[in-house]
Amino acid sequence: MSEQKLQSQTVQTTGHAWDGDLQEYNNPLPTWWVYTFYVTVAFAIVYWTIYPSWPVGKGWIGGASDVTYVNSAGETKTHSWNTRALLVESLNEAAAAQKPYFDKVSSMSYEQIAKDPEMNGFIISAGKSLFADNCAACHQSGGQGVVGFFPNLADDDWLYGGSFDKIHETLVGGRRGFMPAFSEVLSGEQIDQLAHYVASLSGVGHDASKAATGNILFHNDTAACFYCHAVDAKGRKDVGAPNLTDNIWLWAKVPAAQGDAGKVAAIREVIGSGLNKGVMPAWAGRLSTEQIKVLTVYVHELGGGQ
Amino acid sequence: MNFNFKHEWIETNIGLMAVLTMLAISVGGLVEIAPLFFIDKTIEKVEGVRPYTPLEQRGRDMYTREGCYTCHSQMIRPFRDEKLRYGHYSLAAESQYDHPFQWGSKRTGPDLARVGGKYSNEWHVQHLVAPRSMVPESVMPNYPWLLSTPLDISDTAARMKALRKVGVPYSLTQAEYDANVVKFGETVARQLHIPDAQKNLIEQANFGNYDGDRSGISEMDALIAYLQVLGTMVDFSKYTDDAFVKYR
Numbered sequence: 001m002s003e004q005k006l007q008s009q010t011v012q013t014t015g016h017a018w019d020g021d022l023q024e025y026n027n028p029l030p031t032w033w034v035y036t037f038y039v040t041v042a043f044a045i046v047y048w049t050i051y052p053s054w055p056v057g058k059g060w061i062g063g064a065s066d067v068t069y070v071n072s073a074g075e076t077k078t079h080s081w082n083t084r085a086l087l088v089e090s091l092n093e094a095a096a097a098q099k100p101y102f103d104k105v106s107s108m109s110y111e112q113i114a115k116d117p118e119m120n121g122f123i124i125s126a127g128k129s130l131f132a133d134n135c136a137a138c139h140q141s142g143g144q145g146v147v148g149f150f151p152n153l154a155d156d157d158w159l160y161g162g163s164f165d166k167i168h169e170t171l172v173g174g175r176r177g178f179m180p181a182f183s184e185v186l187s188g189e190q191i192d193q194l195a196h197y198v199a200s201l202s203g204v205g206h207d208a209s210k211a212a213t214g215n216i217l218f219h220n221d222t223a224a225c226f227y228c229h230a231v232d233a234k235g236r237k238d239v240g241a242p243n244l245t246d247n248i249w250l251w252a253k254v255p256a257a258q259g260d261a262g263k264v265a266a267i268r269e270v271i272g273s274g275l276n277k278g279v280m281p282a283w284a285g286r287l288s289t290e291q292i293k294v295l296t297v298y299v300h301e302l303g304g305g306q
Numbered sequence: 307m308n309f310n311f312k313h314e315w316i317e318t319n320i321g322l323m324a325v326l327t328m329l330a331i332s333v334g335g336l337v338e339i340a341p342l343f344f345i346d347k348t349i350e351k352v353e354g355v356r357p358y359t360p361l362e363q364r365g366r367d368m369y370t371r372e373g374c375y376t377c378h379s380q381m382i383r384p385f386r387d388e389k390l391r392y393g394h395y396s397l398a399a400e401s402q403y404d405h406p407f408q409w410g411s412k413r414t415g416p417d418l419a420r421v422g423g424k425y426s427n428e429w430h431v432q433h434l435v436a437p438r439s440m441v442p443e444s445v446m447p448n449y450p451w452l453l454s455t456p457l458d459i460s461d462t463a464a465r466m467k468a469l470r471k472v473g474v475p476y477s478l479t480q481a482e483y484d485a486n487v488v489k490f491g492e493t494v495a496r497q498l499h500i501p502d503a504q505k506n507l508i509e510q511a512n513f514g515n516y517d518g519d520r521s522g523i524s525e526m527d528a529l530i531a532y533l534q535v536l537g538t539m540v541d542f543s544k545y546t547d548d549a550f551v552k553y554r
Contacts, residue, residue, distance in 0.1 A: 014314060052554075055341030071548040082554040087384040087395065088547055094386060133391050137441060138429050146440065149432060277518065279426035285543065286393065286424070 051081055101126075102290040110164035113297050120301075127298025130291055134283065135299075143302045148253045151278075156304030157248045159278075161237040163306050168296045170280060171287075177240055177278020179251075182223060182271050190217055194225070195268035201233050202247035204267075205260030240278070251275055347553045350399040354539045356490050357403040357474045358532070359497040360462050360507040361514075365532025367465070368525050369408070372449060379410035380419040380536065393420040394542045397550060403474050415446060420537030427516045430530045452526040453517060463503040476500050 014024040048054065051063045062080025069089040070076050079085045095102075101122045105113065113119045132141065139145050143153035151159055159177075160170050182191055197214025199206040217223040219231065226233075228241035235243040242250060249255055252270045257263040283292060299305075316323050342348050358366060369375070382388050384395040396419045401407040425433070432439055435453055437446040470476045477483040477499050486495035497506050511523040516530035 014312075016314065055345055058344060058346045060341070060345065069548065072546045077548060077551075079548075079551050082551065083384045084395070084551045084554050085548070087386065087389065088551065090386045091389065091547070134424070137425060137433075140442075149428065149440075277426070277428045279428060281423055281426060 105290050105293050110293075110297055110300070114301065123294055123297045123301065127294050127301075130287070130295050131298055134287065135295070138280075143299070145250070147249055147255055148251065149277075151250050152248070153299050154303035155248065156306070157243060157246055158237065158304070158306065159235075159240045159242055159250070161306070162300070162304055164296055164300055166237070167299050167305070168292065171292050171295055171299075172282065172284045174282035175240060175278065175280040177275055179228075179241075179270070179275040181274030183273060186217075186223060186271075188272075190223065191268055191271050192264075193217060194223055194271055195264045198233075198244050198267050198271075199260075199264050201245045202254075204247070204254065204263050206264060251278075348398060349402055350397045350550050350553045352397060352399045352540050352550075353544070354541060355399050355402060356494050356539060357469075357476060357498055358535070359510055360466065360503045361510040361528055362532045362535050363465065363469070364457060364459070364462060364507065365528035365530065366404075368452065368529040369532060372452075374418075375408050375410050376412065377414035377446070378416065378418045379413050380407075380417065381409040381411070382417055382419045388417070392417050393537065394540075395550075396537075397540065398553075400537070400540060405469055405472050405474065415444075418533070418536055422534045422536040422538035427514075427530050427534065428518060430533060431517050431526060434526065434529070452529055453519075453524055455525045457511075457523045457525050457528050459504055459507055459523065462507055463500050466500045466503055470500070 012026045014026045017023050048061070049063060050065045052060055053063060054061050065081040066078050067081055067085035067089055068076065068078045069085055070092060071088060101119075104119060105122075108116070108119065113123060131139075131143070135143075138150040139153050140150075145152035145154075156162065158166070160166055160175060182194075186194070193210045193214035194217055195214070196206040196210035197212075197218055200208070200211040200214075218225045218229075218233070228236055228239050229244055230236050230241070233244045234246075235241045242248075249266075252266045254263045254266050257266045283295075287295070316326060357363075380396070380401070382392045382394070382396045389395065396409075400419075401409065429440060431453065433441070433446075434449045436448055436450070437444040466474075466476045467478070470478065475482070475486060475489070475498065477486050477495070478501070483495060483499050486498050489495075490498070496502065497510075499506075508523065510531065511527045512520070514527070514531060516528075516534070517524050517526040
């Protein structure tokens with residue numbers, strides 16, 4: 001009570017009274033608060049003069065700070081501070097740092113890059129991050145692929161060819177897999193016979209007599225599998241037809257199938273319904289020429305380059 | 307100057323207090339939003355951006371219905387790391403027909419602003435049905451019902467009419483159609499014509515066969531059609547690397 005009395009002598013009240021004697025002190029703001037407030041105001045004014053701030057008519061005040069950069073057309077330009085200009089500048093800086101390597105990538109042949117230990121280090125680190133960002137979603141982080149969907153890049157079995165040039169071609173233009181649905185032209189029995197024959201090629205358990213009939217269907221015009229898979233059933237890389245004799249499976253889910261009958265059924269499924277998938281996107285528009293070359297060598301080095 | 311301010315003036319005048327309170331709390335919005343309607347460089351002048359086709363638009367409805375935006379942004383910022391991972395930074399022009407836009411700021415999953423064309427349709431089907439079959443470390447939920455649920459196309463035209471009301475140039479009349487032919491070319495203009503919405507949707511779904519199943523049009527067809535067009539409308543190879551600097 002005595003304290004309140006003391007305060008009421010030194011601090012003004014707002015002047016009005018409620019309920020007869022209820023009054024309100026009019027305390028000033030703490031000094032530190034007031035000065036902090038003034039500092040923030042001063043900071044804002046300084047900030048406005050340096051960086052883009054107030055809208056004026058159809059534009060805005062650009063501020064005193066600017067960014068000078070060289071664009072892709074080689075022109076040196078200065079623009080009031082903004083993040084887009086900063087990006088051009090920072091990409092240029094990064095490109096300059098990578099230039100010695102990318103210049104080498106451009107000028108060297110694939111074979112030279114693969115043999116040069118220093119370049120190999122660059123390919124492994126740059127290729128790894130490019131692969132992780134762009135390829136791993138389908139081909140998985142180690143390039144092992146997914147049976148039934150995306151080919152393994154770490155083995156030596158290639159659909160379209162595993163040479164540098166072929167890998168490059170695949171990356172640039174993309175691919176599209178296709179196999180007709182043979183249920184439309186063959187009987188269920190014939191498809192079964194073909195499945196047994198294909199199983200026999202890879203040493204999967206099969207019925208020998210069915211496989212013998214399948215062999216005939218495969219090589220005559222009834223099924224004409226040899227058009228794409230070749231007479232020796234080792235495939236044709238120009239049309240992306242896989243080798244059927246190596247016990248490596250992409251479309252038919254043979255590895256996961258239970259028992260010989262299950263494995264043959266997995267093959268029968270592919271022959272019957274065909275394939276209209278195996279789409280690889282084209283990367284020419286998304287990645288630079290040098291990036292594609294790095295990836296070409298990286299994929300080639302993953303295990304099975306030819 | 308003998309100006310003796312008293313907050314009693316405000317505190318004892320409820321009308322004045324209401325007006326001043328309104329002013330104080332709307333300042334932030336007014337100074338940040340209002341100028342964008344007057345600044346003529348807000349939306350970049352760029353070729354190729356068009357409204358979504360009926361199928362893509364229905365796919366976008368699936369995208370919002372399933373809450374994809376809670377984990378995926380569609381806004382590539384102008385930073386080096388984003389450019390390297392996702393591609394060219396997003397332009398305001400690219401989401402000018404989005405209502406509401408899907409920019410977002412929460413990335414539990416990757417940004418999707420330029421996911422169009424990056425993966426095959428088949429990958430999308432598998433990935434949406436069972437994400438971990440494609441990306442083992444993924445935490446994305448499974449969306450198997452997209453593949454098994456037929457797309458409801460009965461209200462396609464009504465949905466486009468609603469978007470037309472908020473400014474998307476879908477055409478109802480011949481005059482609007484002709485204007486679209488001039489603005490977007492005939493192929494696109496046909497897709498934007500509301501009276502043909504259902505026919506166009508069915509045609510695109512059958513031609514594209516996005517879900518790999520020709521027996522009908524599923525919600526998956528629509529969603530993949532939408533995902534595959536994201537970020538693909540502008541051909542950035544036509545522009546220098548600083549073409550959009552002047553807009554900011």
